[in-house]
Amino acid sequence: MSVQVIAIDAMGGDFGPRSIVQACIACLSVTPSLHLTLVGQPSLLEELISSHSAVDRSRLTITPASEVISMSERPSHALRSKPDSSMRVALELLRDGKVQACVSSGNTGALMALSRHVLKTLPGIDRPAMVAAVPTQTGYCQVLDLGANVDCTAEQLFQFALMGSVAAQALGIARPRVALLNIGTEDVKGNQQVKEAAALLQAASGLHYIGYVEGDGVYRGEADVVVCDGFVGNILLKSSEGLATMISSRLEAVFKRTLFSRCVGALALPLMRRLQADLAPARHNGASFLGLQGIVIKSHGSAGAQGFQSAIERALIEIHEDLPKRLHGRLEGLLP
Amino acid sequence: MSVQVIAIDAMGGDFGPRSIVQACIACLSVTPSLHLTLVGQPSLLEELISSHSAVDRSRLTITPASEVISMSERPSHALRSKPDSSMRVALELLRDGKVQACVSSGNTGALMALSRHVLKTLPGIDRPAMVAAVPTQTGYCQVLDLGANVDCTAEQLFQFALMGSVAAQALGIARPRVALLNIGTEDVKGNQQVKEAAALLQAASGLHYIGYVEGDGVYRGEADVVVCDGFVGNILLKSSEGLATMISSRLEAVFKRTLFSRCVGALALPLMRRLQADLAPARHNGASFLGLQGIVIKSHGSAGAQGFQSAIERALIEIHEDLPKRLHGRLEGLLP
Numbered sequence: 001m002s003v004q005v006i007a008i009d010a011m012g013g014d015f016g017p018r019s020i021v022q023a024c025i026a027c028l029s030v031t032p033s034l035h036l037t038l039v040g041q042p043s044l045l046e047e048l049i050s051s052h053s054a055v056d057r058s059r060l061t062i063t064p065a066s067e068v069i070s071m072s073e074r075p076s077h078a079l080r081s082k083p084d085s086s087m088r089v090a091l092e093l094l095r096d097g098k099v100q101a102c103v104s105s106g107n108t109g110a111l112m113a114l115s116r117h118v119l120k121t122l123p124g125i126d127r128p129a130m131v132a133a134v135p136t137q138t139g140y141c142q143v144l145d146l147g148a149n150v151d152c153t154a155e156q157l158f159q160f161a162l163m164g165s166v167a168a169q170a171l172g173i174a175r176p177r178v179a180l181l182n183i184g185t186e187d188v189k190g191n192q193q194v195k196e197a198a199a200l201l202q203a204a205s206g207l208h209y210i211g212y213v214e215g216d217g218v219y220r221g222e223a224d225v226v227v228c229d230g231f232v233g234n235i236l237l238k239s240s241e242g243l244a245t246m247i248s249s250r251l252e253a254v255f256k257r258t259l260f261s262r263c264v265g266a267l268a269l270p271l272m273r274r275l276q277a278d279l280a281p282a283r284h285n286g287a288s289f290l291g292l293q294g295i296v297i298k299s300h301g302s303a304g305a306q307g308f309q310s311a312i313e314r315a316l317i318e319i320h321e322d323l324p325k326r327l328h329g330r331l332e333g334l335l336p
Numbered sequence: 337m338s339v340q341v342i343a344i345d346a347m348g349g350d351f352g353p354r355s356i357v358q359a360c361i362a363c364l365s366v367t368p369s370l371h372l373t374l375v376g377q378p379s380l381l382e383e384l385i386s387s388h389s390a391v392d393r394s395r396l397t398i399t400p401a402s403e404v405i406s407m408s409e410r411p412s413h414a415l416r417s418k419p420d421s422s423m424r425v426a427l428e429l430l431r432d433g434k435v436q437a438c439v440s441s442g443n444t445g446a447l448m449a450l451s452r453h454v455l456k457t458l459p460g461i462d463r464p465a466m467v468a469a470v471p472t473q474t475g476y477c478q479v480l481d482l483g484a485n486v487d488c489t490a491e492q493l494f495q496f497a498l499m500g501s502v503a504a505q506a507l508g509i510a511r512p513r514v515a516l517l518n519i520g521t522e523d524v525k526g527n528q529q530v531k532e533a534a535a536l537l538q539a540a541s542g543l544h545y546i547g548y549v550e551g552d553g554v555y556r557g558e559a560d561v562v563v564c565d566g567f568v569g570n571i572l573l574k575s576s577e578g579l580a581t582m583i584s585s586r587l588e589a590v591f592k593r594t595l596f597s598r599c600v601g602a603l604a605l606p607l608m609r610r611l612q613a614d615l616a617p618a619r620h621n622g623a624s625f626l627g628l629q630g631i632v633i634k635s636h637g638s639a640g641a642q643g644f645q646s647a648i649e650r651a652l653i654e655i656h657e658d659l660p661k662r663l664h665g666r667l668e669g670l671l672p
Contacts, residue, residue: 024410072522109524138580147519182569183483186408188445191486191567216576219582228571231527234519235568236575238551243576246473247556247583 003033003153004319005313007099010040011068011086012106015304020105023308028059037061037099039090040068065089069106077115077313079325087111090250091118094294101295103286105308111298112148112289119294122328126153128291129160130230130298131167134237138221142168142176146287154196156205157227161197163206163290164225166330170321179213179223204331231237266323286311293324293332339369339656342648344434346376347404348442354439357384359644364395367652373397373435375426376404401425405442407466412451423447424456427454428632430630437631437651439622441644448484448625455630462489464627465496466566466634467503470573470631474557478504478512482623483570486666490532494540495564497533499626500561501543502666506657515549515559517568529565542669548611622647628658 003095006166008024010017017040024036042064049055051313065086066305068324069078085105090286094102104111112128121128142164161178168176176278180198189212190198201209213222215236228236252269286307295318299311344360346353351426351558358374374381378400385391401422405414413420416611423442430438431454440447457464467480478500485492497514504512516534518526525548526534536546547557551572590603622643625632631654635647 071525074524092573111457130449135582137585150519181571183486183567183574188408188410215571216581218575219578231519232568232571235517235551235564236571238519239554239572240551240575240579242552242555243579246471247580249473316647 003035004031004101004316005035005037005095005099006315006319007063007090007102008036008038008312009090009102009104009106010038011065011089011249012071013299013308014071015105018048019305020308021045021052023051023305023312024060025052025055026283026305026309027312028056034312034316035059035061036312037093039063039065039093040086041066042158045057063093064090065209068072069110071107072105073107073110075107075109078107078110079113079117080218085114088114088118091115091294091296093155094296095119100319101297103297103299103308103311103315105299105311108147108298111296115289115292115294115296120333121291122324124331125159125163125291125308126156127159128289128296129163130233130287131164131290132285132287133251134220134235134240136221141218141221141224141226142171143218143226143228143233143236145230145233146237146289147230149230149287150194151231153158154193154200157193157197157229158200159291161201161209161225161227162204162207162331163327164226166327167323168224168291169330172328173224175208176224177210177222178207178225179210181218181226181228181236182212185212185214185217197227206226211259282315286314288314288318288323290323290327295319295324317332338389339371340367340652341371341373341435342651342655343399343426343429343438344374344648345423345426345438345440345442347401348407348440349635349644350407351441353380353639354383357381357388359641359648360396361385361388361391361643362641364392364649370529370648371395371397372648373399373429375399375401375429376403376422383459384546387459390547397430399425405446407443409443409446411443413443414443414446415449416538421450424450426594426664427451427630427632431455431607435654439635439644439651440649441635441647444483444634447632451625451628451632455628455632457627457640458629458660458667459625460667461499462492462493462611463495464625465499466569466623467500467626468573468621468623469507470554470562471521472555472557473545477554477557477560477563478555478564479564479569480626481569481571482573483566484625485566486569488529488565490529491564493533493620494536495627497537497545497561497563497664498540498543498667500563502663503545503624503626505666506659508663509560511544512560512648513544513546513558514561514563515553517547517554517562517564517572521544521550521553533563548578554611565628571647622650623657624650624654626663628660631655633665636655 022086029261067082067085069085088100133140134143165176221272286297286299297315298312299308337575403418403421407423429435465481466484469476470479501512622633622635633647633651635644
């Protein structure tokens with residue numbers, strides 16, 4: 001039986017180590033081939049583990065790390081001044097081949113900076129991108145970048161398109177339709193980076209570039225891969241989460257008004273709740289950092305134990321697919 | 337009785353002159369103090385008018401213009417090469433004081449470029465911004481810019497914040513909470529323009545700046561005015577429209593499955609449809625160009641006659657509020 005070993009940055013995230021340890025123990029009980037090493041302050045982690053019963057300690061180890069990166073810390077500071085942070089030590093375990101993936105719910109900017117520094121990117125890739133699946137009228141769409149890269153050059157957008165296409169293929173879409181997110185579909189629309197990226201994609205062979213898609217086109221399912229810079233992607237994702245929540249609560253308010261509508265609500269609300277969870281894939285399932293020499297999953301800071309558990313499951317899928325190797329092989333053929 | 341005179345760019349938009357003429361005649365019948373001049377090709381417009389009965393031609397005139405700006409035309413081309421376009425002639429009527437507002441459903445970029453060129457901006461304002469109201473958990477929020485300015489400097493974002501605050505006050509909010517749209521609420525988050533705009537807003541007196549708001553915070557109603565560049569604002573608005581449509585159609589599909597759920601649907605669907613219309617204010621009501629020496633309303637290209645009628649009504653409100661003068665007065669006190 002093959003074994004999966006994952007390093008867990010146990011100190012990051014809004015909820016702290018308690019819910020991370022809880023998520024880890026839940027995953028271990030579900031997946032017998034899984035081994036986890038919690039990276040962080042040993043005494044604290046031992047205490048949290050000891051509050052759970054029947055933990056298979058042969059599959060749950062602790063790797064000491066004395067420092068913690070806070071959620072508001074500057075990435076440059078985390079990189080320069082904290083050689084023994086839980087995040088960094090977890091990434092070093094991955095770099096040294098001691099684990100097959102790393103999961104963190106810590107500071108996104110710091111995770112990005114440290115991942116690049118410790119693991120390095122794949123040949124031909126300048127910066128990793130965060131990707132997650134967004135539901136559409138016809139299925140799902142991979143959107144990247146979701147916030148790891150605030151400003152992007154045309155070349156970076158081009159690389160994101162290549163990575164997104166390969167990732168979508170790994171997820172079972174034979175010929176992913178790749179589009180650039182823009183404020184219009186005419187050639188003259190958009191900023192300079194987007195226009196230049198369009199020219200690069202038009203000239204590229206080996207991927208199915210379909211042109212520009214607008215904000216509403218994303219949800220109409222016009223593309224399988226939607227490419228944008230991290231600022232725009234983050235606003236798209238979070239505003240969608242906010243809107244879905246607002247629609248849910250407006251519907252709930254109406255459905256609570258009368259007896260009849262309470263019956264109606266019994267039908268409509270579960271659907272709305274499922275949709276809401278569906279619309280927050282990065283929050284619930286973790287987002288993947290594509291383009292690194294290793295598997296790094298970012299669990300949403302406010303996701304709690306359930307979200308962290310989903311992020312570990314996502315790491316397991318990427319280990320099974322051997323995604324970085326697959327990306328590397330395809331990129332060699334695609335990049336100029 | 338005071339009279340309102342509005343110039344209509346009768347040749348622009350996806351639906352063309354027919355639905356524009358229809359909208360104009362509907363508005364004239366509702367508002368007896370309204371006078372409209374249709375700007376465009378006289379023979380075509382006369383023919384369209386003659387297909388309607390009982391039109392009060394004393395309040396509906398035609399101003400000839402021989403050229404039309406297409407939806408995909410480069411703004412620079414429209415500016416340089418078409419001195420007699422319907423859009424330009426309509427704006428010149430406004431500049432010359434012959435009308436009090438101008439409404440167009442034509443090419444947004446061209447309308448922006450021509451408005452700036454013909455009307456000029458208010459003192460202290462570099463570029464006009466497009467603003468529309470977005471519904472939130474607690475009411476409405478003015479979002480700007482919605483696509484007129486693809487790239488923005490910190491100074492422009494600062495000016496948008498001032499204009500949005502004044503516009504929100506004109507709409508009845510005594511002390512509008514002004515926020516910058518960003519990918520996090522911590523100080524270190526965001527791109528350079530947003531960080532610099534935050535510093536400018538923190539130092540400004542006379543407006544209630546509350547800091548950063550994230551995509552989900554917009555819909556939670558955390559601010560009355562949300563400021564962003566036109567690329568981000570356009571993606572926010574259009575993706576919200578797309579998501580609302582997707583949620584509606586998913587709910588419809590569920591509600592159509594059984595007899596009971598069809599009854600349920602009778603309750604839920606009107607609510608969803610209202611929300612959908614509510615989420616497309618720029619599409620349905622027109623967006624206002626703030627910061628010009630004159631009132632210019634952009635009706636959404638695909639809005640049809642109903643949308644164009646709403647845009648004329650919006651122009652009437654701004655004429656009543658004398659919004660440019662009000663903005664000018666407040667800006668004098670607020671700008672450095």
